[in-house]
Amino acid sequence: MGLTADEFTVQFISTLLKFSILAVILLQVPPIMVLVERRIPAFMQRRKGPNRVGLFGFRIYGVLQSLADTIKLIFKEEVVPTGAHKAFYHLAPVFAVFPALMIAMAIPYGPDIQVFGHTIPLSVVRVDVGFLFIFAISSLAVYGVTIAGWASNNKYALLGSLRASAQMISYEIPLGMSLIPIVLIYGSLDLNKIVEAQTHIWKWGIFLSPISFVLFLIAMFAETNRTPFDLSEAEGELVAGFHTEYNSTKFAAFFLGEYVSMFVLSCLASTVFLGGWQVPFFDVRSLDQLVGFTGVGAFVGFGSLFMKAAFFMWLYVWVRWTIPRFRYDQLMSLGWKFMIPLGLINVVVTALALAAVRFS
Amino acid sequence: MNPYIPVLISLSFGLVLGGALSALAALLGPRKPSTVKSEPFECGVPMVTSANEKMSVKFYLTAILFILFDIETIFLYLWATAFPQLGWFGIVEILVFMLILVAGYIYVVRRGALEWD
Numbered sequence: 184m185g186l187t188a189d190e191f192t193v194q195f196i197s198t199l200l201k202f203s204i205l206a207v208i209l210l211q212v213p214p215i216m217v218l219v220e221r222r223i224p225a226f227m228q229r230r231k232g233p234n235r236v237g238l239f240g241f242r243i244y245g246v247l248q249s250l251a252d253t254i255k256l257i258f259k260e261e262v263v264p265t266g267a268h269k270a271f272y273h274l275a276p277v278f279a280v281f282p283a284l285m286i287a288m289a290i291p292y293g294p295d296i297q298v299f300g301h302t303i304p305l306s307v308v309r310v311d312v313g314f315l316f317i318f319a320i321s322s323l324a325v326y327g328v329t330i331a332g333w334a335s336n337n338k339y340a341l342l343g344s345l346r347a348s349a350q351m352i353s354y355e356i357p358l359g360m361s362l363i364p365i366v367l368i369y370g371s372l373d374l375n376k377i378v379e380a381q382t383h384i385w386k387w388g389i390f391l392s393p394i395s396f397v398l399f400l401i402a403m404f405a406e407t408n409r410t411p412f413d414l415s416e417a418e419g420e421l422v423a424g425f426h427t428e429y430n431s432t433k434f435a436a437f438f439l440g441e442y443v444s445m446f447v448l449s450c451l452a453s454t455v456f457l458g459g460w461q462v463p464f465f466d467v468r469s470l471d472q473l474v475g476f477t478g479v480g481a482f483v484g485f486g487s488l489f490m491k492a493a494f495f496m497w498l499y500v501w502v503r504w505t506i507p508r509f510r511y512d513q514l515m516s517l518g519w520k521f522m523i524p525l526g527l528i529n530v531v532v533t534a535l536a537l538a539a540v541r542f543s
Numbered sequence: 544m545n546p547y548i549p550v551l552i553s554l555s556f557g558l559v560l561g562g563a564l565s566a567l568a569a570l571l572g573p574r575k576p577s578t579v580k581s582e583p584f585e586c587g588v589p590m591v592t593s594a595n596e597k598m599s600v601k602f603y604l605t606a607i608l609f610i611l612f613d614i615e616t617i618f619l620y621l622w623a624t625a626f627p628q629l630g631w632f633g634i635v636e637i638l639v640f641m642l643i644l645v646a647g648y649i650y651v652v653r654r655g656a657l658e659w660d
Contacts, residue, residue, distance in 0.1 A: 195548070198548070198549050199552070202553065257572070258571055259572050261569050261574075263581060265581050265582060265583065266583065266594075267583075274565070276564055276565045280557060280561035282557070284556065285553050285557055288550075307549045308553060315620060316550075337584060338585065345598055348602075349605045352606065355613065360616055360619070366620065366623040366626075370627060432568040432571070435564060512660065516657060524648075531641065537626075
């Protein structure tokens with residue numbers, strides 16, 4: 184049995200491996216974030232937060248709280264409201280989960296690694312249309328929200344889902360526009376090429392196109408329905424928004440979808456604007472030669488991306504406990520009357536500046 | 544390897560996971576249905592009418608405007624990808640395109656389509 188496996192087999196097996204590892208990591212995000220979202224506000228408000236749950240007398244600062252919550256959610260009774268549209272009611276959680284998981288696969292988590300002469304990219308899905316793939320899939324998340332609210336036969340759920348879907352589609356335009364200058368600057372839709380172009384800290388997207396970063400950041404909060412844009416589940420007026428009638432594992436599915444999409448957008452923001460797996464003032468790929476062991480560079484790169492994404496996740500929580508909720512008309516006019524014109528101007532200015540430098 | 548094979552793998556995993564989470568709710572956990580319990584939640588008040596009633600027309604309008612502007616964004620992506628090859632010609636063309644778009648945008652704003660009151 185030699186090591187002469189053909190390229191297809193190697194790529195297929197490595198894809199399955201990368202996919203399984205990434206899926207396991209992604210499924211750890213919601214439990215961790217649920218705990219973080221209760222502990223960080225507790226520290227901000229000088230409370231203790233959940234710190235009681237433990238196993239065999241070991242409390243470890245309540246890290247098992249999420250496990251307890253999950254077990255509780257799984258074994259809850261499912262109550263389907265009367266008059267609910269059954270098929271769509273059961274379908275909505277599926278649409279809440281899979282788009283976020285699919286986009287996560289398109290993000291480059293590290294530089295390519297060489298194993299036995301085969302080049303293996305550290306992203307599961309590596310398509311040259313990059314951004315377009317991400318936008319195409321992320322748009323599908325709207326269906327989950329819309330169907331969930333409409334199928335529940337609940338007025339709060341319907342109002343919440345109408346608000347949420349209108350908000351999500353409105354902010355998809357600035358989200359898309361904010362990334363056009365990035366495509367212009369780096370000349371590619373491929374996320375891998377964009378990261379590789381950000382070799383130096385001054386070549387990071389945040390410095391080359393700061394307005395894009397601001398637009399993306401605002402749109403990112405609105406896309407995931409997070410405060411200050413969580414109109415869909417303004418708990419004072421709409422109980423819980425589109426998932427009012429969902430419980431048990433279906434509720435867990437919505438939670439999973441929300442946190443995974445937060446994580447994915449954080450990773451995307453880090454990839455595009457903060458250099459992805461690049462480390463400032465240092466080439467990660469030279470580490471392999473320096474240490475003399477394949478994969479060290481990729482590991483450090485993954486750590487770098489993870490730290491940046493963790494910063495954005497923390498920013499989500501920080502903003503949530505700092506800025507009060509917008510009113511709905513303020514939210515819509517911010518999106519349509521401020522961010523879209525600004526996005527267009529940003530595109531034109533970037534294009535003219537680039538043309539003046541490159542085609543003169 | 545075709546780059547879309549991993550897309551298929553992740554799509555099927557996402558669908559299976561979502562479907563499992565959706566189906567597990569009915570399989571695990573107790574089941575003690577009652578009329579009052581399965582009523583749609585309206586803060587304890589009995590439901591008067593079905594929830595699928597008339598909704599504000601503003602949401603339809605937002606959806607229609609979204610389609611127009613989203614297609615326009617995708618258009619900009621195509622131009623941005625071919626930006627180095629098209630050069631100044633592409634810039635002039637896209638400026639004309641944007642001028643038409645901005646005219647439409649101003650019309651939409653003047654007609655009050657973006658006002659929420």
